[in-house]
Amino acid sequence: MPTTLGQNQYGKAENRVVRITRDGATHHIKDLNVSVALSGDMEEVHYSGSNASVLPTDTTKNTVYAFAKEHGIESAEQFGIHLARHFVTSQEPIRRARIRIEEYAWERIGTPGEGEHSFVRKGQETRLAQITFDGEEWEVVSGLKDLTVMNSTDSEFRGFVKDGYTTLQETRDRVLATSVSGRWRFNWTGDGQRTPDWDTSYEEIRKHLLQAFAETYSRSLQQTMYHMGARIIDHRDEIDEVRFSLPNSHHFLVDLEPFGLKNDTADGAVYFASDRPYGLIEATILRDGCEARIPVDLTNL
Ligand SMILES: O=c1[nH]c(=O)c2[nH]c(=O)[nH]c2[nH]1
Numbered sequence: 320m321p322t323t324l325g326q327n328q329y330g331k332a333e334n335r336v337v338r339i340t341r342d343g344a345t346h347h348i349k350d351l352n353v354s355v356a357l358s359g360d361m362e363e364v365h366y367s368g369s370n371a372s373v374l375p376t377d378t379t380k381n382t383v384y385a386f387a388k389e390h391g392i393e394s395a396e397q398f399g400i401h402l403a404r405h406f407v408t409s410q411e412p413i414r415r416a417r418i419r420i421e422e423y424a425w426e427r428i429g430t431p432g433e434g435e436h437s438f439v440r441k442g443q444e445t446r447l448a449q450i451t452f453d454g455e456e457w458e459v460v461s462g463l464k465d466l467t468v469m470n471s472t473d474s475e476f477r478g479f480v481k482d483g484y485t486t487l488q489e490t491r492d493r494v495l496a497t498s499v500s501g502r503w504r505f506n507w508t509g510d511g512q513r514t515p516d517w518d519t520s521y522e523e524i525r526k527h528l529l530q531a532f533a534e535t536y537s538r539s540l541q542q543t544m545y546h547m548g549a550r551i552i553d554h555r556d557e558i559d560e561v562r563f564s565l566p567n568s569h570h571f572l573v574d575l576e577p578f579g580l581k582n583d584t585a586d587g588a589v590y591f592a593s594d595r596p597y598g599l600i601e602a603t604i605l606r607d608g609c610e611a612r613i614p615v616d617l618t619n620l
Contacts, residue, residue, distance in 0.1 A: 324365050328417070329373075330355035331380040335592035337570055338387045339471045339494070341585075345435040346471040349392040350592070352421040353399075355379040357406055359414035372412035379406070384573040388580050388589045395420040425469065428533040437533030440467035446521060447502070449620055457509040460613055460620065461521060462502035467568075468529065469496040472584070474537040492584045494570035495537050496592075497600075501528065502613050502620055503551060504560040515557045524558070527551050540567050540600045548604025559609040564617045567598030 332354040340347040357379065363369040383402065392398045399418040406416040425438035444466035451458040477489035503524060507515055531550040537543045548561040570590035575582040582588050603611050614620050 324362055326358070327361055327365065328356040328358040328415075329361070329376060330357045330416075331376040331383075332356075334380050334383045335594070336383055336387050336392075337494070337590040337592045338392050338587070339584075339590070340391070340587040346587075348425050348438055348469070348471065349387075350423040350425065351392065351395060351398070352423070353383050353402075354419040355383065355402065355406070356417040356419070357410075357413050357415070358417075359410075360412040374406070374410050374413065381578070382406075384589050384591065385575055385578045385580060388573075388575055388582055389578075395422045428468070428529045434473070434533065436471045436473060438469045438471070439529060440469075444499075444525075447620075448517075452509075455509075457507065458612070459505040459507060460502050461505070461517070461524075462500070462617075462620075463521075463525065464498075464500040466499040466501075466525070466529075467496070468499060468532050469494060470533065470537065473535075474543075476539055494590060495540065495543065496568040496570060497540065497565040498568065499528065499532075499547075500564040500617055501547075502562050502617060503555075503558045504613055505557050506559045506609075507557060520555065520557055524551050524555060527554050540565055540598065541602070544600055544602055545604060548602070552604060552606050559606045560603060560611060560613055562601070562603045562611075562613040562615075562617060564599065564601045567600060569593045569597060 334353045336351050336353055338349040357374070360372055363371065364373050382405065386398070386402060390401060399420050402418045403416040406413050424441040426441055427435060428437040428439050444463045447462040447464060449460045471494055472492055474493050474495035475491045476493060477491065505515060527550045528547045531547040532543060535543045535546045544563050544565055548563060551558055551561050570592050572582055573589050573591050575589070603613060605611055
């Protein structure tokens, strides 16, 4: 049956590129999701399988990371224009490049002037509440999910166990990022006790966990997480128990050596933000003498 090739395009989709620029102690983040789609004289690869006109999708990915390092990311538009022009003008068979970019915005945590390397992603987290009443006692567990935070320095991970399967290198300066899912249980049980101001409590707890994330010099996500919970218990009398489930959102330094580019943390760097697999770090933090009642698996709450 005679057939003809219609519209076609190809490229690497969803390159998660994070560019951190260091201006002394003040860091700046550009966080993009870049998708490249190229088209042009691509009949042969489809008809005969000849790759003679095919710039690999892997190369398009490398170009995104290398351009981020070499030229920086001023804006999504400027970055996209630069990439599109490059593909169309440097490769004869490529006639059209479509660069789609999603940009994730970050806000600083804390006061300007002190350690400006902690960020919370813009856009509201989801606030959660679970209320249980058995006719006598109340149990209120509140929380949040999808509160995405990042420290662009003051995080290390070293001194860990090494066995025959360990390849992870020790690091004294890494990106620490997570999307916080947390629950906290109130000690309010009804019966004439003063009712907490639920909204103030939520705002204060959110503030304390963000400040603990920003202010802890991190030796592991486990340690940072414990500090976040302990700070809530220390500052909020109405809370007896906190549970966190924190994915360790790995940011890998991209190897740009093959393109003659040095990519290290010292002067700001480009990272590949990986979404899976991820470390999953979970714990309950309890006020002394109190018992744990929040389920271990937070997807059940
Ligand atoms: O903060 C961390 N805790 C770990 O337990 C761990 N494991 C790992 O590979 N990286 C990290 N990072």
